[in-house]
Amino acid sequence: MPGVLEHRLLDARLVLQLLPAAAYSARDPVQWQTLGVTLERQRGVHAIDSDHREDFDSWPGTLALTPKGVEVFSESLSGGEYLLARWQGEAPLIAGARRVQCPGHARALALGREMRRLLLAPVRDVLALEQCALAFIGLPQQQAGAVASMPRLELVLQQIADQYAQPLSLAQLAVTYGHNELRLLRDFRRAVGITPHAWITEVRLQAARRLLAHGDLPLAAIAQDCGFAHQSHLGSALRHSLGMTPRSYRQRFCIS
The missing domain is CATH 1.10.10.60 (Homeodomain-like)
Incomplete structure (x- = not known):
């Protein structure tokens, strides 16, 4: 599978990244707002705006919004394919002062899979990718309609x-x-x-x-x-x- 695929849109204010299913250890820059959707189940440890690490299990279809200023450290031995949008500057990605996760987000998963297809294409359709990305970062303003994951x-x-x-x-x-x-x-x-x-x-x-x-x-x-x-x-x-x-x-x- 390919490594990290990246595409910059809107004069580089919006960066899309397709992260592969591979081991990683990363810290998100606090100057960016980020919105990501899990395309493949991920398990590992993370620390949200602190040094306290805890286990995480992110199911496919989980939408995660991290406001600017909230630092996230994440580490996984296996990773999992993940679509991430980073936005710098004024943006509609507003979630207060904390990280918000929303499991079972069908629209986010559909848009993530479509952006994956566009990023993997031999010739990228920039207009289609831009439209899809803007629809994606607009999701936090909409009613998610998701529920908590059922343990079984x-x-x-x-x-x-x-x-x-x-x-x-x-x-x-x-x-x-x-x-x-x-x-x-x-x-x-x-x-x-x-x-x-x-x-x-x-x-x-x-x-x-x-x-x-x-x-x-x-x-x-x-x-x-x-x-x-x-x-x-x-x-x-x-x-x-x-x-x-x-x-x-x-x-x-x-x-x-």
Whole structure:
């Protein structure tokens, strides 16, 4: 997978960064307002405007707003793909004097995934990227409609992370959750922002992207190893998500 991808917009007042699923240790500059959305689950330790470190577990679809002046240190052994917008100067990103997190933000997740596609494109559509970025930084002014994460859904997320290469049914996930399929579907969408099926596809694509970027395993083998029915299934999923074929993705981002 690619490293950090960055694009500056609006005379460099707005900076978009696509952070990869890789180990990191970073401190955000306090002179910037930042708005980020988790595209892939992240776990590690962080310190928010203090030296006190604590564990964090950020689920996909979590929108985090950090006002100017609030310093954030974050460290993770595995990382997780993350879309971050940094804004310097006057901006609509107002959240008082503290950091605010909002899980299950479907609109933020959708915009984050679209900005990811635009940032990864061989030729960037600057107008589309700018419009998407402005819609993204306008989200804190809108009603999020999100709810707190449900604890037992952590077991479902972990099951998907562990078993994404296997056929997974809603019934199997519902057993893990301890409620029926309709309750699981409702709660998962509220906590993550997309359906379990869409998230399973995303996890499989993340795994496929890592394999495409490291080594020369045949595409059919990558599809099988990542839980896709066949090579064309992988191809259609990647084209729908990123607008690239597996071969074009490998040619552009292979680092081995």
